[in-house]
Amino acid sequence: MKVAVVDSGVSVDFLRAQGARLSGAASFTLDRAARRLESRVHSREELDAWRDGGAGLDDLEDTHGHGTQVLSILMGQGPAVPEAEWYVARVLDGSMRGDSLCLLEALEWLTHDVRPDVINLSLGTVDRAFEAKLTEGLWRAVRQGTVVVCAAGPVPCLPAGLGAVVTVADARTARLLGRTDTVDHVEDAPTVRLYAAGAWCERPMTSSYACALAVARVLREGCPPDWRRQAPAAHAR
Numbered sequence: 007m008k009v010a011v012v013d014s015g016v017s018v019d020f021l022r023a024q025g026a027r028l029s030g031a032a033s034f035t036l037d038r039a040a041r042r043l044e045s046r047v048h049s050r051e052e053l054d055a056w057r058d059g060g061a062g063l064d065d066l067e068d069t070h071g072h073g074t075q076v077l078s079i080l081m082g083q084g085p086a087v088p089e090a091e092w093y094v095a096r097v098l099d100g101s102m103r104g105d106s107l108c109l110l111e112a113l114e115w116l117t118h119d120v121r122p123d124v125i126n127l128s129l130g131t132v133d134r135a136f137e138a139k140l141t142e143g144l145w146r147a148v149r150q151g152t153v154v155v156c157a158a159g160p161v162p163c164l165p166a167g168l169g170a171v172v173t174v175a176d177a178r179t180a181r182l183l184g185r186t187d188t189v190d191h192v193e194d195a196p197t198v199r200l201y202a203a204g205a206w207c208e209r210p211m212t213s214s215y216a217c218a219l220a221v222a223r224v225l226r227e228g229c230p231p232d233w234r235r236q237a238p239a240a241h242a243r
Contacts, residue, residue, distance in 0.1 A: 007225065008091045008122040009080060012112050013073030013129060015066045015096035020074045020201055021057045026081060028053045029091040032115050033065035034108035035099075043107055047115065069100035071202055072214065076128050078201035079218035084225035093120050098129065106136040113143035117150060124229075126221045127156040127171070128214035130163035137164060144170035148237045153229050157217035158189050172233045176216040190233070193219050 008029070015033070020026070032047040046065050048056075056063045068074045073096065084090065095112035098104040109129075116122055125147060147154055148170050158166045158175035160182050166173045167188040175183065180192045193216035197208045200215065209215065224233070 007089065007124075008093060008120060009084075009221070009225065010093040010095060010116050010120060010122040010125045011073060011077050011080065012095040012097055012109065012116075012125060012127050013068075013076050014070045014098040014100070014102060015068035015073045016077055016094050017068045017071070017074040018056055018062075018066075019204065020078065023204075024078075024081060024201075026092065027057060028094055030120060031063075031066050031094040031096070032112070033096040034111045034115075035065070036105040036107055038105075043111055045111055045115070047119070066094065066096055068096075070098065070102055072098070072102060072128070075200045075202050075209075076126060076214065076218045078206075079198060079215060080126065080222050080225065082199060082201070082206075082222075083219065084222040090225065093122060104129070104131075106131055106133055106140065110136060110139055110143055113140075113147065117143065117147050117152075121150050122152055124221055124224060125152055125154045126218055127154065127165055128217045130157060130159045130166050132159075132161065132163045134164060140165060141168055141170065144168060145237045148235045153224065153233055153235075155217055155221050155224070155233075157213040158183060159213065162188065170235055170237070172220070172235075174217045174220045175213050176211040178211075179213040179216075191220055192216070195219070 097108040154171045156171040174191045175189045198215045
């Protein structure tokens, strides 16, 4: 089982504390002034050395904490760590800012090099400039057999609501949206257990955490039949 988390990276301290290893990771950043995309892909050997105290991989380090929290939910409430291969794509910075181009490049890496069984997208954007390309990339993943799970936002956003993804919300966000056609699954639990600031703790449920909790359930119990998307036929070029 290959599990990919597209978020703000991962804390190496968390990996060390949990004895967890990544099978692959990459970072995608955009020089906004030059509009130049920078991609760095790291091998398992590099990641093991980083976790074991070797050279730092600053481009992967989670300076915000969100990506680590999401990964901790998956590892803590999904299968035992040895039963899954974990992949991380860092597309958000320490302020939780990113660019749709980085997300597109992360999907390109995942679909071509990793081919994960499930992708966790606890993120979103209201920018629809790249909606067509994002939709294409997500359907490409679905055609490969990947289940893509995305967090709903408090307002309509992408990738949530697209046909290729399973959109998940916490109960409060679902009420704010006031619509059922854009949310496929609601997590009703008021809190969730996760790793933050160097320790395990309980935090109020959010849509991001609900997404990870739903993915953890897929890892434990298998994917519900209605979560399997039927991709439209690819057009000949």
